[in-house]
Amino acid sequence: MINFKKFTKVGVVGVGGYVPRYRLRVEEVARSRGKDGKKIVGSLGVEQKAVGDKDEDTVSLAVEVGRRALKRAGVGASKLGAVLVGSESHPYAVKPTGSIVAEILGVGNEYITADLEFACKAGTTGMAMIAGMIEAGMIDLGLAIGADVAQCQPGDALEFTAAAGAAGVILGSKKHSWLAEVEHYGSFNSDTPDFWRREGEKYPKHAGRFTGEPAYFKHVVEGTKRFLRKTKEKIGGFDQVILHMPNGKFPKRAGQRLGVEWEKMEKGFLVKEMGNPYSASAMLGLVKVVEEGKRGEKILMTSYGSGAGSDSFSMKIKKNIDEKKADLAGQLAKVEQISYAEYLKLVRERNL
Amino acid sequence: MRAVIKGAYQTRFGELWDKGIKELMLEAGKGAMKDAKIKAGEIDLVLVSNMLGGRFENQGHLGAMATSLLGIKTGGLRVEGACASGGLAVNQAVTAIKAGEAKTVLVIGVEKMTDKKVEEVTQGLMGAASEEERRAGLSFVGLYALMARKYFKEFGAEKKDLAYVAVKNHSHASMNPKAQFPFEIDVDKVLGSFCVAEPLGLFDCAPITDGAAGLVISRRGKDKRSVEILASKVATDSPSLTGRKSLLELEATKIAGKKAYKEAGIKPDEVDMAEVHDCFTIAEILAIEDLGWAKKGEGFKAVKKGEFSLGGRLPVNLSGGLKACGHPVGATGVKQMVEVVTQLRGEAGGRQKKRARLGLTHNIGGTGGTAVVHILKKL
Amino acid sequence: MKSAVKIWREKDERLEQLDKAGKVVSWTRILEAPAGFEGVYIVVMVEMRKGKRVVGELIGGKEPEFGARVKGVLRRIGRGDKAGVIEYGVKFKLI
Numbered sequence: 001m002i003n004f005k006k007f008t009k010v011g012v013v014g015v016g017g018y019v020p021r022y023r024l025r026v027e028e029v030a031r032s033r034g035k036d037g038k039k040i041v042g043s044l045g046v047e048q049k050a051v052g053d054k055d056e057d058t059v060s061l062a063v064e065v066g067r068r069a070l071k072r073a074g075v076g077a078s079k080l081g082a083v084l085v086g087s088e089s090h091p092y093a094v095k096p097t098g099s100i101v102a103e104i105l106g107v108g109n110e111y112i113t114a115d116l117e118f119a120c121k122a123g124t125t126g127m128a129m130i131a132g133m134i135e136a137g138m139i140d141l142g143l144a145i146g147a148d149v150a151q152c153q154p155g156d157a158l159e160f161t162a163a164a165g166a167a168g169v170i171l172g173s174k175k176h177s178w179l180a181e182v183e184h185y186g187s188f189n190s191d192t193p194d195f196w197r198r199e200g201e202k203y204p205k206h207a208g209r210f211t212g213e214p215a216y217f218k219h220v221v222e223g224t225k226r227f228l229r230k231t232k233e234k235i236g237g238f239d240q241v242i243l244h245m246p247n248g249k250f251p252k253r254a255g256q257r258l259g260v261e262w263e264k265m266e267k268g269f270l271v272k273e274m275g276n277p278y279s280a281s282a283m284l285g286l287v288k289v290v291e292e293g294k295r296g297e298k299i300l301m302t303s304y305g306s307g308a309g310s311d312s313f314s315m316k317i318k319k320n321i322d323e324k325k326a327d328l329a330g331q332l333a334k335v336e337q338i339s340y341a342e343y344l345k346l347v348r349e350r351n352l
Numbered sequence: 353m354r355a356v357i358k359g360a361y362q363t364r365f366g367e368l369w370d371k372g373i374k375e376l377m378l379e380a381g382k383g384a385m386k387d388a389k390i391k392a393g394e395i396d397l398v399l400v401s402n403m404l405g406g407r408f409e410n411q412g413h414l415g416a417m418a419t420s421l422l423g424i425k426t427g428g429l430r431v432e433g434a435c436a437s438g439g440l441a442v443n444q445a446v447t448a449i450k451a452g453e454a455k456t457v458l459v460i461g462v463e464k465m466t467d468k469k470v471e472e473v474t475q476g477l478m479g480a481a482s483e484e485e486r487r488a489g490l491s492f493v494g495l496y497a498l499m500a501r502k503y504f505k506e507f508g509a510e511k512k513d514l515a516y517v518a519v520k521n522h523s524h525a526s527m528n529p530k531a532q533f534p535f536e537i538d539v540d541k542v543l544g545s546f547c548v549a550e551p552l553g554l555f556d557c558a559p560i561t562d563g564a565a566g567l568v569i570s571r572r573g574k575d576k577r578s579v580e581i582l583a584s585k586v587a588t589d590s591p592s593l594t595g596r597k598s599l600l601e602l603e604a605t606k607i608a609g610k611k612a613y614k615e616a617g618i619k620p621d622e623v624d625m626a627e628v629h630d631c632f633t634i635a636e637i638l639a640i641e642d643l644g645w646a647k648k649g650e651g652f653k654a655v656k657k658g659e660f661s662l663g664g665r666l667p668v669n670l671s672g673g674l675k676a677c678g679h680p681v682g683a684t685g686v687k688q689m690v691e692v693v694t695q696l697r698g699e700a701g702g703r704q705k706k707r708a709r710l711g712l713t714h715n716i717g718g719t720g721g722t723a724v725v726h727i728l729k730k731l
Numbered sequence: 732m733k734s735a736v737k738i739w740r741e742k743d744e745r746l747e748q749l750d751k752a753g754k755v756v757s758w759t760r761i762l763e764a765p766a767g768f769e770g771v772y773i774v775v776m777v778e779m780r781k782g783k784r785v786v787g788e789l790i791g792g793k794e795p796e797f798g799a800r801v802k803g804v805l806r807r808i809g810r811g812d813k814a815g816v817i818e819y820g821v822k823f824k825l826i
Contacts, residue, residue, distance in 0.1 A: 021791075053790060054770070055806040059819060063805045067750070091817055104746060104805060104819065349769050352810045475766040487745065487808055487820060488786040489761060489768040497759035498776050498786075505797060550760040594776065594784040599757060 002186055004230040010131045011178030012315065013141070014073025014170035017287040017328035018064035019274055022051040023335045024343045026160045032340040033155070044160055045248020049275025051338060052149040052164035054349035058087045061280075062101045062147040065168030068327060069143060070105065073170045073177070077106040080170070081139025082130050083113045086122025086146050086279045090115050093199070101145070112139070119195060120244055121305030122146060123279040127169055128185045128311060134173050141172045146279035153203040154344065161247055165277030167284040180290055180299065180315045184231040188223030189309030196307060206306075212250070215308050220244065220254045223310035224302045231314060235259050238314070239297040242285035244304035245271035267292060268301075273332065284328070286313075291326040293317040355449045356578040356731070358456075359388025359568030360693040362686075365678030366532040368562040373405055373464045376564035377414070378421045380460050380683075384566030385422075395568075396454035398428040399445055401437035401461040402682035404476050405430075408468055418460055427454075434480030435631065437461065438565070438685020439586075439715030439724030445569045446584040455571055461686030462564040473560050477681070480718035482592035493557055493632065494549040495593055495719045500634040501551060502599040507649035511551050514633035515542035516656045518555050518675055521630060524662060525672025527702035532561050532678030556633040561678035565687040576731070579693045582616035582710075583727040585609075591721035600649075604723035605642035605714065612725040613644075618710060620644035623666060623727070625695055625705040627688035629716040630673040639714055640668065643725075662703055670695060670703045685715035685724060696730040732812040745820035748785055748803035752826065753777040755799040756784065767809045775823055777801055788822040795825060802826045 025048045027037030041047055052061070062085050070077055083102040090097045098113030112133070116122040123146020130142030147166035152158035171182065194215035197204035220243055228235060235241075241260045243251040248271050255265050268285030277284065282303035289299055297317040304310045338346075361383030363376060371379075377400065385392065400414040411417070415428030431441040438461035445457035465473055477492045478485065485495065504510055519539055525531035537555065545554040572580065587607035590596055597603060613620060620643060628643070630636035637651040645666055646654045654660065660668040671677045671691040674684060692711035694700050708730070715724045758775040761768075773789040789795060790806065803821040811818060 053806070055788075055790070055808070055822065057807055057817075059817070060805045060807060100819070103742075104749070345770070349810075352769055352813075469766075471764070471766040474763065478765055483741070484744075485786055486765075487818070488774050489764060489772060489788055489809065490759075490774050490786060491761060491763065491765045493763070494759045494761050494774055498757040498774075501759060502757045546762070547760075548763045550762070552759075594786055599776075 004184055004186060006184055007131060007135055007182050009173045010134045010171050010182040011175065011318070012169055012180040012182065012290060013172035013177045014069040014075065015179070015287040015290045016065040016068025016072060016168040017284050017331070018061055018068065019050045019165045019331055020052045020056060021334060021336050022053065022338045023048040024051050024338055024340065028340050029160055040160065045252070045272060046161050046275055047272055049161055049163035050165055050277065051343055051346060052350070054346050056164065057091050057149050058085070058089050058147045059091055059097055059100050061149065061164065061166035062097060062145045063104050065145055065147065065166045066101055066105045066143055069168035069170045075141060075170065078108045080107050080141050080143050081111055082133060082142035083107060083111055084116055084126035084129060084144050086116035086118065086126045087148050088117065088119055088278050089148050089151055118309060119305035119307050120278045120281055121303040121309060121311050123167065123283045124303040124311040124313070127171065127313065128187070130171050131182055131185060134171055141170060143168055143170050146283040148278035148280055150278050151203055161275045163275030163277045165274065165280040165284055167280045167287045169283060169286065178318045179321060180293065180317045183314045183316060186227035186230060186312045187309060188219055188226060192308035194306045194308055215306060216246065216250050216304055217254060219308050219310040220302055220304050221257050224258055224312055227312040233314060237298055238300040239264060240267055240289045240299045241265050242268040242282055242289060242299070242301040244282045244302065245269065245285070246276050248272045288328050290317065291321055291328055292323065293321060295320050353450055354572050355446045355569050355581045356572045357567055357581065357689065357693050358570050358575055358578050359384040359390065360690040361387050362530050362565040362690045363563050364530050365561050365563035365680060367466045369466065371562065373409060373411065373462055374417065374421060376462045376464065376562065377418050377460050380462065380564035380566035381418060381422055381458055384458060384568050388568035390456065390568060392422045392424045394456050395424060395458045396426055397448055397457045398426060399441040399457060399459045400428070400430045401441035401459065401686060402430055402463060403432060403434055403437050404463060404465065404681065407476055407479065408464070433722040434717035435681045436685060436715045436717030436722040436724050437682040438687070439713065439726065440685070440722065442567065442569065442685065442689055442726060443584045443586055443724055446581055449569065449571055457569045459567045459569060459686055460564060461683035463680030463682040464562050465560045465680060466562050470560065480721070484594065485592055491549060493552050496632040496634055497549040497552045498593060499599045503634060504551065506600055509652050511543060512539065513652040513656065514556055514637070515539045517630060517633040517636045518542045520655065520661050521669050521673040521676040524670045524703050525676030528672050528677060531672040531676055532559060533672070533676045552632055558631045558674035558679035561680045563678055563680035563683050565683045565690050567686055567689055577697055578731050579696045580729045580731055581726060582729045583612035583725070585611035585615060586722065586724050587611065588722050589720055591718050593719050596720065601642050602638055602716065602720035602723060604720050605639060605716065608723040608725040609643045612727050616727040618727065622710055623712045624708040624710050625667045625670060625692070626712040626714065627671060627691050628668055628714040630669055630675050631679060631716070635716070636668065636673065643714060662705065667705050670700065670705060688713040688715060689726065692728050696728060732815040733818070735816040738816045738818050745818065748779065748821045749805055750803055751779055752800060752802045753779040755795045755797060755801060758789065758795055767811065769810050775801065777823060790822050790824050793825065800826050
């Protein structure tokens, strides 16, 4: 049982997003397989995915967003009491991404860190843990990051959508610095083998259509409904809704089932133009919504991690952020198309 | 007290699959001793110049290895200064003789490079640079390419202008039976070669070579074939290119050159022929300028005009240089001396500079971290 | 395999230019990479604001011009050993 008490001391004080510049079009991948790209774009609801450079990994992406979030928060890194990085592509199986990132950011020695893994919801789970620590008075500031340079087997269906990206959210206890107030957190989990990767295996495996109803939809829709019930909120009371985006179809369908108008999902709906950056998917949607937020807007975010579970957060924006400072939108506008051959070269050089 | 070179010998340079480091040292040592007409028992000290033995073969202790191959128990040690190891070994031989510690010194320069693959050799040669440069993914060619690009911008030179250096050195090498590439090439061949690090192509670069060279250096005596060492000077600078004052010159060359001219009591244009360190075509151009034979930025024009070819005012790299004779790193500085000695003795056959009286060798470590300049005189 | 201790000890030196800006002094495109590096890439020599010169890879694959402004970003250095400690350092990005 989770206590659905409203947080009293937790707010978002900084956000940062980073999406690598390169884009690989779904049609380009399809062409390499002799398939009809237009039809695949139609069925996935995704046009292209973001691809990391040969020398980018979860650590380098996490550092990028950590710096941006700290800058946005106007806070010195040494003030952070926690650095939690959630990812499916931690560079080490043993040696935490968190301490490498914290050291580069200049956090010092006194902070909590350990690596988090729960497929695409590891980052939001980090947010929940930090929120709890702040509410308990253990720390005043914590940085939660969801970052991934997604791995997928060449030739697999995931190749169309598995992307790279990172999002960082700094939560803090000082009300006057809040960009958004964090109200509630909830989670809904089960042992559901829809998508997994065994220790030592290079690429993940999935159970085909099983990843839909019994996995994504069950946890996102049921999880969100339960969250709304327990927090006594109505879906209509939210201005912005972000749901995990493994492709362009699932979140739209889930939104419909929850009774969310498409206009409320549009702002944070990044999957069509950048694919699915796993642990950064929902969080990047959140970063965009906060960066372009209007005072008073209520935000609902539900992430989903295979294996399986969902995290839900409700927030309320306290401050309008200067539109000109909306960093993520600017990044998403500057893209560079690459060919399938160039993509394979990057993957090869990254994995040597 | 002046030191003289009594014996000089160089092995063939090239891909010598059958010869390891020991065989090369022995051939060079014995060859020099035979040329000097001395026996092993007359040697007081053996200096071995080598850069990569420790890394590639896990073999240090080359001084003792050399003396033991020759059957003697005198002093022996390895001298290392990257690609300037050879020049430094000669410099130390001269120092030992001037100090009275040795009457006769055998210098052996040796390098075995072809047991390793190209990427490993490229990585190994970066040992002459700095950790920062290695971390940047630079290769040696890359470092000189940084200089070449700046040189082009500053003085209006282009790739074609560098090609004349390679063409010249190959032309000289075609008359050197010991050279790795004893054949002529033309400018088109140079420009058409694979790019290695823009703007430098394969034919702008010295090859990977095995080889050794030996010298017997002693106190001045009555031997008519002896060649006097008028000057032996060393200068250093930051091993990293980022620590240099300018990318357009090797300050260490200028300093060592000036000190050598002063010690020898001569002006730069009195030199009759020279062996300079053309690890890359651009390096020869910079050397020509830094040694005072052309104004800064004009070196490439003078090369094109033929001023530094056989028949020109100051033939440079009659052996074929590092480019065409080959560049077994630790041996080069010693081989340069062998060539000058051969020229001053009038024994260079088709590539002889007529009436050569004063010769100069210029040996560089890394991208200019060490420079060694020697001036030799016919007795 | 590069020593884990060496990688740890040189950390601060490797990260010195992170987020700092400078101007391109010269560059080359490496086509034959040394062991430990892969593919084709551009390396630049940069003069930082206080006059110090450094070298590093230029990300993005586009040739710079003399005097172009660049900034240091965090990236993985080299290929190293698959089982060894990863080196993170600064590469340059055109701004």
